[in-house]
Amino acid sequence: MIFERIKNLVKTIFIKGPLLELSYSKISAYLFCPFKYKLIYVYKQKVPPNPYISLGLSIHRALEEYHKNKGSQLQELIETYDHEWVNEGFQNPQQTFQFYEKGKRMLTEYFEFSLQRKAEIVAVEKEFQYRVGPYILRGIIDRIDRLPDGAYEIIDYKTHAELWDQSRIDSDLQLTLYSLGAKNALNIEPVTFSYFFLAHNKLMPTQRTKAQRQEALKQLKNVSIKIKKQEFSPNTAQCHKCDFKQSCKYSTAKAIASNAK
Numbered sequence: 001m002i003f004e005r006i007k008n009l010v011k012t013i014f015i016k017g018p019l020l021e022l023s024y025s026k027i028s029a030y031l032f033c034p035f036k037y038k039l040i041y042v043y044k045q046k047v048p049p050n051p052y053i054s055l056g057l058s059i060h061r062a063l064e065e066y067h068k069n070k071g072s073q074l075q076e077l078i079e080t081y082d083h084e085w086v087n088e089g090f091q092n093p094q095q096t097f098q099f100y101e102k103g104k105r106m107l108t109e110y111f112e113f114s115l116q117r118k119a120e121i122v123a124v125e126k127e128f129q130y131r132v133g134p135y136i137l138r139g140i141i142d143r144i145d146r147l148p149d150g151a152y153e154i155i156d157y158k159t160h161a162e163l164w165d166q167s168r169i170d171s172d173l174q175l176t177l178y179s180l181g182a183k184n185a186l187n188i189e190p191v192t193f194s195y196f197f198l199a200h201n202k203l204m205p206t207q208r209t210k211a212q213r214q215e216a217l218k219q220l221k222n223v224s225i226k227i228k229k230q231e232f233s234p235n236t237a238q239c240h241k242c243d244f245k246q247s248c249k250y251s252t253a254k255a256i257a258s259n260a261k
C-alpha cells in the first residue's frame with residue numbers, strides 16, 4: 001500500500017511533472033485574461049505598483065500584525081499601519097498623503113466596529129492547501145472568527161471604494177474557494193462567509209451551498225485543463241482595466257493611450 005503510494009508520487013512528480021497549484025488569484029487572473037495569467041505566473045512579471053495595491057497591502061499587513069499581537073488600542077493599530085505602510089506606486093507626496101489618510105480613516109472606523117463585535121479571532125492569514133484531482137488548491141484566509149454560538153465566520157477584507165451588492169457577494173468565487181479550503185483542508189465547517197468593506201466599515205455576510213462548491217470545482221477543473229494545455233490567448237476586451245496595459249504586447253489600451261498623447 002505504502003509502496004504503491006510512493007510509486008504514484010514519484011510517477012506524478014517525475015513523469016507527469018509537479019501538480020499544478022491553483023488559487024483564487026490565479027483563477028481570477030486567468031478568467032480576466034489568459035495572457036495576464038501567463039505574464040504573472042509563467043513569465044513571473046510583477047504587477048506594476050499603484051496606489052490602490054499599496055493601500056490594500058498596507059491595511060492587510062497592519063491588521064494581520066495588530067491581531068497577531070492581540071492589539072487592543074487604536075494607537076497600536078495606527079502605529080502598526082505606519083510601520084507596514086507600502087510606499088510604492090504613488091505619483092507625488094500629495095497622493096501618498098491622500099491614500100495614507102484614507103487608510104487611517106478606514107482603520108479608525110474598523111477599530112470602533114471591532115470594539116462592538118462579540119467574536120473571538122481564532123486565526124489570521126490562515127493558509128490552506130489540499131489536493132483536488134490533478135491540482136492543488138491553495139489560499140490564504142484573512143481571518144477566521146468563532147462566534148458566540150460556537151459557529152465560525154470566515155472574513156476577507158476589501159479596501160476598494162466599491163461596495164458590492166448582496167447578489168455579487170452571494171455568488172462570488174473567492175468565498176466559495178475559501179469554503180472548500182475551510183471544509184477540506186482546515187476541517188472546519190463555517191456557517192458564514194463575509195467580506196468586510198473597510199471603505200464603508202461594513203461587514204457583509206453570505207452562505208455557500210454544496211452545489212456552489214461543486215460548481216466551483218468544475219470551473220477550477222476547466223481552467224486547470226486550459227492552463228495545462230497552455231491556452232493563453234489575450235482577452236483584449238479587458239485591456240482598459242488591466243495592470244499591464246502599458247507594457248503588454250497585446251494591449252489595446254496602450255494604443256489608445258499613445259494616440260491620445
Ligand code: SF4
Binds near residue numbers: 036244
Ligand atoms: S493588457 Fe490586455 S491582453 Fe495584455 S494581459 Fe492585460 S488584458 Fe490581457
